Amino acid sequence: MIRYTVSAFTICLLLSACSKKTVVGEPSEVTTNTKIEAKPSETKTMVEDRLDQMIAVIGLNEKKANKFKAIEKKYQEKRLALRDEKIDQMVKLEKARSLMSSMDAEYEEMMNDEEYKRYRAIVEAKLQKSPANQ
Secondary structure, rough: HHHHHHHHHHHHHHHHHHHHHHOOOOOOOOOOOOOOOOOOOOOOHHHHHHHHHHHEEEEEEEEHHHHHHHHHHHHHHHHHHHHHHOEEEEEEEHHHHHOOOOOHHHHHHOOHHHHHHHHHHHHHHHHHOOOHHO
């Protein structure tokens, strides 16, 4: 039983290692129907899964993918800190917008025009589906 469990675990690790290499590849067309859905697994969180899907759709190479993740992590920490601040909601909203603008500027600087266009299409599609726009 233990040997079977170890073998199954080894196979799962090998399969997940292979699937991670497919993240960076040919970009796909971004439409309003493009779904970036987080699906947690044993090896990735929902956020990591969502980021990997975005990277694949945008078509970033490994170097840019790592930079993309670093920028996202930096701003996620800032958003979480902002969420916990005890300030007026309107002030908090303005700070959040400022953070998003700064993050967007960093992405624009890092990406070429085509990649940035795909990134913005994903963001716009997500905003269209937001409850605030319903």
